[in-house]
Amino acid sequence: MDIATPDPQLSLEREHRARELQRARMFQTNLVLAAIIVAAGVIPQAITQRFYPWVTVGVAVPALLVLLSLRIALQWDKAVVLRLGRYIGLKGPGVFWLVPFVDRVGRYVDMRVRATEFRTESTLTRDNVPVWVDAICFWLVWDARKAVLEVENYYRAIVLSAQTALREIISTHTLHDMLAQREALGKALQELLDRKTNAWGITVQSVEIRDVIIPQALQDAMSKQAQAERERQARIILSTAETEIAAKFVEAAKPYQDNPVAIHLRAMNMLYEGLKDKGSMIIVPSSAVESMNLGAIGGLGALASRAAGNGKTAASAGGEATAP
DSSP states (O other): OOOOOOOHHHHHHHHHHHHHHHHHHTHHHHHHHHHHHHHHHHHHHHHHTOOOHHHHHHHHHHHHHHHHHEEEEOTTEEEEEEETTEEEEEEOSEEEEOOTTTEEEEEEEEOSOEEEEEEOOSEEOTTSOEEEEEEEEEEEESOHHHHHHTOSOHHHHHHHHHHHHHHHHHHTSOHHHHHHOHHHHHHHHHHHHHHHHGGGTEEEEEEEEEEEEOOHHHHHHHHHHHHHHHHHHHHHHHHHHHHHHHHHHHHHHGGGTTOHHHHHHHHHHHHHHHHSSTTOOOOOOHHHHHHTTHHHHHHHHHHHHHHHHHHHHHHHHHHHHTOO
8 A cells, every 4th residue: 555655854854944044044133233333333434534443443343243142042942052062051032142152052942832743654453454544743842951962863753753652552452442542542652752752851742643544455344344234233123123013913912812892893993994985995704794794784884875875866856846
């Protein structure tokens, strides 16, 4: 399974270079201030066409001090200052001064929370299923001194530690756990990473597992399994309903047991309901005709229908005779 995997270390390095470029632009302030100081001493001499060496030196020295010593750190930065190669402290945010040719800024450390995306290659779960896991790690540097002095490249250390810890978590859990317990796995991964990175002055605040990718063939098999499970549940529900209906029929038949009169009444009611509609025809067995005396009932019903028809005919004839 070919999945394009971005390199999180390269992403972090690009972010770091962008920050360094942003900090380098702050050096323009030094250039502007130095140029103002030099101009303040040189322009009056040029106007009067009188040059005084002591004035030139007097403006050149402050200009060099501003150019070589003045530094500005952004609000979210800490500057690790080294004096003759030895750590002397942290500077910033804001304006701070260095001793020219003696002090230098070893590194600016961003103290904000950062999000790093990382992904493992194909890793086997505890039940031997290959998975690709995509996650995000939220971390921050809480001690800039440790982050710079204790580890050579904390960007690389964070990425490699996160990938290793994620592989370890995957190998100790089943595929079901990976799919159903993402939050718990992220919490366990965060604790594992935090124990490792705390000695570097870095804390991992949270880890979120965004996606768990499995092979397409396994996805198809899981889909078929889910479909079969739904069909099984549907059949179970239908059979349960049939069982309950049969039990209700048995319960309803108990009053008719050993009671032929009740059975006859029920049968006659059913026939009545069927004969109410005109033009309906019901076929019943001969035994029912004898047992319920349906012949007499049917004859009486026919006589009643005939009498009603004769009455309507007579009323019609009487009306025609009286008409003018």
